[in-house]
Amino acid sequence: MAPKPPVRRFHQARWDEPIIFELSQPGRRGVAVPEPGAPAVELPESVRRERAPKLPEMSQPHVLRHYLRLSQENLGFDLNIDVGQGTCTMKYSPKVNDGFAKAIADLHPRQPEDSVQGVLEIYARMESMLAEISGMSRVSLQPGSGSAAIYANIAMIRAYHAANGEGHRDQVITTIFSHPSNAACAKTAGYEVITLMPNADGQPDIEALRAAVGPRTAALMITNPEDTGIFNPRIKEFVDLVHSVGGLACYDQANANGILGITRARDAGFDLCHFNLHKTFSTPHMCGGPAAGASGVSEALAPFLPGPVVEAHDGRFILKYPEKSVGKIRPFLGVTQNIVRAYAWIMALGGDGLRTVAETAALNNNYLMHKILQIPGASAPWGRRRIEQARYSWQQLSEETGVHSEEIGVRAADFGVHYWTSHHPYLVPEPFTLEPTESYSKEDLDEYAAILAHVAEEARRDPEFVKGAPYNQTVHKIDMTSLDDPDQWAPTWRAYVRKHLSGKG
Numbered sequence: 001m002a003p004k005p006p007v008r009r010f011h012q013a014r015w016d017e018p019i020i021f022e023l024s025q026p027g028r029r030g031v032a033v034p035e036p037g038a039p040a041v042e043l044p045e046s047v048r049r050e051r052a053p054k055l056p057e058m059s060q061p062h063v064l065r066h067y068l069r070l071s072q073e074n075l076g077f078d079l080n081i082d083v084g085q086g087t088c089t090m091k092y093s094p095k096v097n098d099g100f101a102k103a104i105a106d107l108h109p110r111q112p113e114d115s116v117q118g119v120l121e122i123y124a125r126m127e128s129m130l131a132e133i134s135g136m137s138r139v140s141l142q143p144g145s146g147s148a149a150i151y152a153n154i155a156m157i158r159a160y161h162a163a164n165g166e167g168h169r170d171q172v173i174t175t176i177f178s179h180p181s182n183a184a185c186a187k188t189a190g191y192e193v194i195t196l197m198p199n200a201d202g203q204p205d206i207e208a209l210r211a212a213v214g215p216r217t218a219a220l221m222i223t224n225p226e227d228t229g230i231f232n233p234r235i236k237e238f239v240d241l242v243h244s245v246g247g248l249a250c251y252d253q254a255n256a257n258g259i260l261g262i263t264r265a266r267d268a269g270f271d272l273c274h275f276n277l278h279k280t281f282s283t284p285h286m287c288g289g290p291a292a293g294a295s296g297v298s299e300a301l302a303p304f305l306p307g308p309v310v311e312a313h314d315g316r317f318i319l320k321y322p323e324k325s326v327g328k329i330r331p332f333l334g335v336t337q338n339i340v341r342a343y344a345w346i347m348a349l350g351g352d353g354l355r356t357v358a359e360t361a362a363l364n365n366n367y368l369m370h371k372i373l374q375i376p377g378a379s380a381p382w383g384r385r386r387i388e389q390a391r392y393s394w395q396q397l398s399e400e401t402g403v404h405s406e407e408i409g410v411r412a413a414d415f416g417v418h419y420w421t422s423h424h425p426y427l428v429p430e431p432f433t434l435e436p437t438e439s440y441s442k443e444d445l446d447e448y449a450a451i452l453a454h455v456a457e458e459a460r461r462d463p464e465f466v467k468g469a470p471y472n473q474t475v476h477k478i479d480m481t482s483l484d485d486p487d488q489w490a491p492t493w494r495a496y497v498r499k500h501l502s503g504k505g
């Protein structure tokens, strides 16, 4: 048998597939099979629609074909080696857990508590597992994403200071390599944001923090390891410094994949933290929502948690608003199906398994880093000490060839993989951020590194060819200008018809 080539051939499917609403034909139907024995539900007059919703009318095969075609025009875990979504922690989401999620798909969020005791028990157990993993006292599973959990945390920080007569605290401190949703949420909540730059080692600078803290400090909101993959070993000193001026410390633990079972937010003194269940705990991302976030807090902040929370009471589980709750962050209880998936994932692994996940993720990252740094023109600013991800730079390659990092990422997609560069501001020149997680094998990592080495080689040989990529993709370069123009955004079919079909439809 011929050995597998280091770089495999790939060609994405191309379908001229319309939007599903454009495929609708009056009278077409799929098959709806009611559950055997399911009681007929008579809806009260007050909740009945006056007109049927304008859903697309489709037969089942047409629906299947439509979505399968769209999925073929995509890259994703089932098709490609997704290590190029650094800081998004794209790990394997076990199919068996989808089965558990499906099992509760027919529940309605307005069902009476007594009819969903099993789900509420999963919430209660999940809360206590995340409390143990983070060291926090209570956890809310309501947020629908990491940013929603960060917003819940800043809302609790504001409410806590106001309740203690400290409402004048109007500054939040963060670091440039903490995820930008920390700064964005603090700003949205009305705070002035102070951003610390790294020191010469790429670490958040404690002297800069010392200069920034004071009576106006409401909180420190920090990611660790940061989005560079660098862990701040002096994190407890940061927390102590903020506490010494009466501020709170809030830990963005969305990058927890390399530290599970090794360090805990509360042990470093943090008052609040959050996890992205759709990253660390394997559930699907789903475009920032419905994903699933979890906010954890110390005893002192527990009365401010978003509500309702699940509590055990007289042998049953009930929903309750904490005494000084900041209210709702998301409708109902959160993204229950993802919470069930994450619960199943943690239960399958157990405590030791979680630690193995972290160790494997760090090992994979360091192995991949070793391979990437052998490619001429690639570097990792601030050295090799990384946990579960790394932000690299093509600065040298770019200076020598004129090819930019984004162009290399697009050309890599011609081989069935891709990468994300970095958040603005591009502090690392010509950046690219890789996070292999525990899900990928050595062969996967070798293949990924071989693709980047191949593209870097192409850039030296024929820069214009790389700049002209992609060649094997469904779409050529995506025009990003519409992303900055609210007049072009079409989050719904109705908006699409209004804005792009000139009122037709």
Ligand SMILES: Cc1ncc(COP(=O)(O)O)c(C=O)c1O
Pocket (backbone or CB within 6 Å): 087, 088, 145, 146, 147, 148, 178, 179, 181, 223, 252, 253, 254, 255, 276, 279, 288, 291
């Ligand atoms: C460290 C960190 N914090 C927060 C977030 C925001 O999470 P979300 O995209 O679910 O809003 C992310 C996103 O991946 C992240 O990497």
